[in-house]
Amino acid sequence: MQMSFELSAAIALTLAASMVRAESPAVYDVWIRNGTVVDGTGNARTQADVLVSGDQIVLVGPVDAGKIKAKRMVDARGKWVVPGFIDTHAHGDATEQSFVSFLAQGITTVVLGQDGGSMSYPGDDKLPLSTGMSLIDQRGSEVNVATLTGHGTLRDLAGIGNAPVPTAGQLQAMKDRLLADMQSGSFGLSFGLEYAPGRYSQIAEQKALGDLVGQHGGIVMSHLRSEDFDKIGGAIDELLQIDAHVHVSHLKIVAGQRAAEADAVLGQLERARAQGKWVTADVYPYLASASSLHFLYPEWAKGREAYEVAVKQRRAELEAHLRKRVEERNGAQAILFVGGPHAGKRLSEVAAELKKPYEKVMIDDIGYGGPAQAHFLMADAVQDRFIYADQVMICTDGAPGSGHPRSAGSFIKILEEFVGPAPKMSLERAVYKMSGLPAQTLGLDRGVLAAGQKADLLILDPDNLHSRASWTESTLRPSGVDAIYVNGRLAYERGEPAGKFGRMLKRTQQ
Ligand SMILES: [Zn+2]
Structure with missing residues (x-):
């Protein structure tokens, strides 16, 4: 009672x-x-x-x-009051590195674990992904972090290395790890088919893993086997064989020149969509990729050991190959050294100073792979088409301290150059490509300003928006970003960060 x-x-x-x-x-x-x-x-x-x-x-x-x-x-x-931007392709270790250069351009969420490499964190070669995820939650991050599981990492952990075909046991080990990662909140799988060890894999293995991701409602993002103008069609066909939501990472055509080449690629993606497949892509708004000389080496000189043997035993052949590859990729003036003793100079300039052909400079004076370089491989006529296209979102492909201005400038550059005085698209379309579309792609409860959504939002000053990062000052923060809220907290104001309010985001189980 x-x-x-x-x-x-x-x-x-x-x-x-x-x-x-x-x-x-x-x-x-x-x-x-x-x-x-x-x-x-x-x-x-x-x-x-x-x-x-x-x-x-x-x-x-x-x-x-x-x-x-x-x-x-x-x-x-x-x-302008807009949702926080979502960068669907970024690199770096969010447990140890600062992502302020991402935050400062309005990015409130990054997707790591790209190009075949799982998200890095201390001990990542032995510990489960969930350990790295808890570390981000403990230490905090300037931005929210979502992650994929890297196919190359799965291969390494299963002891496959560069072998073309895994054993049944190794394949099972990769599947088990992938599923465990997805149960911990990984959004799916990333391929890096232009890099070792991913480049050695064949379609049966890719489908075994990719189809599994599809069965569990995840996404498969791929750095294609090739982005070269004459090989990209075949590389996209390879990705389209996977039964899952597939996503082409950092869409570009290396040495592409004409808009029609972009239209052919977009047509290929559109036809797959018309057949009911969920196909998306991302792109960054710069004409240079961050690269290394490895991309120029012939098959028989890939890897340090093979390269050194080639220099000793097949030097004339190697030189001829390098010259041909460099000429195919816009010439020696298209390679800018960003690090090392020649930082700030083009390969053509270094060759002129040293008074010898650039292919000899590459071998004698630069060395294996070389220091960080920017390769100017893209054309506006092609890339602008990709940036505008349906179902294509914006990414940075950046990394903290990378030396490439995309890590600090990409998203504001889109607003400045595509929505600015000579608009190539509406403000609404640009913002959608940077927030709502990636949120839909990943199934996030953010990226749209509406009741019930997580409060990641930006206040931008349209009269003052400038993306200031350049090749010489790659970390300059943009102007015109007045305030940034991450998970409802003021994280950035008048050019300065104000706290780490980002969280580890986990895929909703299906
Ligand atoms: Zn990549």
Whole structure:
């Protein structure tokens, strides 16, 4: 009797408290007023307020100002309020490196574990992926982190190395690890088919793993076997054989020149979509890739040992091959050294200074692989088509401290060059490609400004947006990024980071 009296008293108290709350003005954490809201869905911009409570957006729309109270009020008149950007292809170790250069360009989520290599963290060659994931949760990160499982890492862990065909036991070991990773929250699988050991794998192995990802609702992202103008079609066909949502990483055509070449690739992806396949891609807005001289070596000189043997025994043949490959890839003026003693100079300039042909310079003076280089392999006519295309989102392909300006400039560069004074696409389309589309691709509860979504959002000053990173100053932060909220917390303001509020994101189980 007594107990039930206490119980009903408690209920009465709770009811009274909730009635009082309903009648008083609500207190929200953040109230962004009068901004131009571009919500990330592609829908037309609206003038609206945004209310945030905890880590969630609770309202986007008109508010009754007299009834609202907030701990932080921001006047966003004349500013764009957009979802935090999602970078679907990034590199680096989020447990040990700073991702401020990503955050500063409006990125609030990165997808790691790319190009066949699982996300790195201390002990990653022995420990399960879940250990690295907890480490990010413990240490915090400037940005949210999602990750894939790397096919090359699976191969290494299963002891396959560079063998073309795994044994049944090795294949099973790869599948077990992949499934364990996905149960821990990995979003799927990444291939790096232009790198060792991925390049040695064959389609049966790729399908065994990729189809498994498809059965569990994950995504397969691939650095294709080749991005060369005459081989990319075949490389895309290889990826399309996998029964899963497939995604082409950093879409480009090496030495592509004409828009028609891009249209052929886009047509190939579109035809697969018309047959019911889910096919997406990402692209970064620079004409140079970060690279190494390895890409220029013939098959018989790939790997340090083979290369050294080739220099000794087949030097004339190697020189001829290097010259042919460099000429195919826009010539020696297209290779810019970003690190090492020749930093800031093109291969053509170094050859002129040393007064010898560049292929001899590569062998005698630069050495195996060389220091970091930028290879100017792309053309605007081709890349602009990719950037505009349906189902293609924006990425950086960057890494902290990489020396490539894409790691600090990509997303604001899109707004500056594609939406700016001579627009090549609408603001709404650009924002969709940087937030809503990648969120849909990964199944995230962020990337769109709507009630119930996680509060990753940006306040941008459209009159002042400049992507300032360059080849000589690759980490310069952009201007015009007024404020960044990550999971509802103010993470960046007026050019400076304000805290690590990013989380490890985990794929929702299916
Ligand atoms: Zn790649």
